[in-house]
Amino acid sequence: MINIKDIAKECGVNPATVSRALNGKKGVSEKMRSRILHIAETMGYSKNPLAASLIxxxxxxxxxxxxxxxxxxxxxxxxxxxxxxxxxxxxxxxxxxxxxxxxxxxxxxxxxxxxxxxxxxxxxxxxxxxxxxxxxxxxxxxxxxxxxxxxxxxxxxDNFQGAWDLTEHLISKCRVKKLVALMGNAEAETTKQRLRGCREALQKLGVADTLIKVLNIYPDYDSGYKAMDEVLRYSPDCVFAVNDTVALGAFSYCMNQGIKVPDELKIAGFDDIAASSMISVPLTTVHQRxxxxxxxxxxxxxxxxxxxxxxxxxxxxxxxxxxxxxxxxxxxxx
CATH class of the missing domain: 3.40.50.2300 (Response regulator)
Known part of the structure; x- marks a missing residue:
């Protein structure tokens, strides 16, 4: 196995200089550092990360x-x-x-x-x-x-602001009257902030009773799909999903059951994952960087x-x- 002494001998310098060059320390010119790094790579040298960390x-x-x-x-x-x-x-x-x-x-x-x-x-x-x-x-x-x-x-x-903006859009532009929220873990900060943004926006708009049900589910595609049986018992005109993955599950359920989106049921998501813009009825959502x-x-x-x-x-x-x-x-x- 190639070691620092082998590299030093090849470069014509002492091992301490090689060590400084390999570890990015001062005391070595850039020209010499480049030469040492090149020769080390040519010789097949690689650090032992565990050994290095101990030192x-x-x-x-x-x-x-x-x-x-x-x-x-x-x-x-x-x-x-x-x-x-x-x-x-x-x-x-x-x-x-x-x-x-x-x-x-x-x-x-x-x-x-x-x-x-x-x-x-x-x-x-x-x-x-x-x-x-x-x-x-x-x-x-x-x-x-x-x-x-x-x-x-x-x-x-800013999950609160994102949920606020989305909710305001659903009420003001999309005329939503009966909203069901498909949220994730009730203790998760993301869930709390998105639900709070939704509720406070509705309160500010004077339509707090628009949110007729909050369901907490595992925030993935399958759970979004399965939850739709219960969602439809409340006869909503819109589903606000905690993320796009849940929203896509809900959308797939609607397609399989012949429910027209958005004519019969509107669906909104959160996060703006790539798939949200690729489905047959692209998803209204909140873009996160x-x-x-x-x-x-x-x-x-x-x-x-x-x-x-x-x-x-x-x-x-x-x-x-x-x-x-x-x-x-x-x-x-x-």
Whole structure:
């Protein structure tokens, strides 16, 4: 196996110079650093990350915990995190907890044992106390979507405003009279903010009784499809789904049952995943800058790693209403 001494001999320099060049430290000219890196690559040298972390206490690895990587929204955010970190020379260790709290906590311990430098928590169900394991191991944490603790930075979409804008559109432009909300986990911050935005918009418009039922379901396609049997018992003229994946499940049910969207039932979603604009009746939804959200989280984490005395921040991205055909409006997205 090629080691630093072999490279030093080939380059005609001492091993300390090679070590500084490979680890990006000062004291080596850019010309010499480039030459050393080129020769190291030519010789097939690769670092042993675990061994290096034991010496430098820096693994070059970032943990990313997601509730369900099959969900297009989470996948897009995860891509934003990993691509940014890759550009900065970090590897991303992905933990898909499949919305299982026990598995979530197991991954927290695993990330600590792997000596990750920082962790991005995307829409996890953890509580403030659960984050102590990271604090005890000197690991910085960034929360995305769900601001678990005031002691760590959070990067979020303004779910309240997005739901408000969508609800106002449904009432003012689409003349919705009877609305059923298909929401996710009632304890999830995303669900709380989207439902609160809907309710407060209705209250402001003086039509609070328009929301006739809130159903909390597992926020995926199959659950959206299955929930429609119960939804139709309330005879709504519109379904507001907590995300596009649920909305697409509801839409598929309508297509299979011969229910015309939007003439007989309007459907609105949230997140603006790619599939929402590809169905036969494109989905009115709320656009979230998913990839950018991931990049912002990664950027903030890297900043805090480089500035360990920095104070927690709250970074908020504004959403944008996407008007398509599923709620009766013929105007396409702008």
């Amino acid at each position: 430098t206490h820096k693994s070059g690895i970032i943990g990313l915990v997601v509730p369900d990587i099959t969900n297009p929204y989470y996948a897009s955010v995860a891509q934003g995190v990993s691509s940014y970190m890759r550009e900065k020379g970090y590897s991303t260790f992905l933990c898909d907890v499949q919305r299982n709290r026990e598995q979530e906590l197991q991954y927290f311990g695993m990330l600590c044992s792997y000596r990750v430098e920082g962790v991005v928590l995307l829409s996890v169900t953890a509580h403030d106390d659960d984050l102590k394991v990271f604090e005890q191991n000197g690991i910085r944490v960034i929360c995305v979507d769900n601001p678990i603790s005031k002691n760590v930075s959070s990067v979020i979409n 998913k990839f950018v959200l991931g990049q912002k989280a990664a950027s903030q984490l890297l900043y805090e790693l480089q500035n360990p005395d920095s104070l927690p921040m709250r970074i908020e991205l504004l959403p944008k209403l996407k008007v398509r055909a599923s709620c009766g409006e013929k105007k396409l997205e702008g």
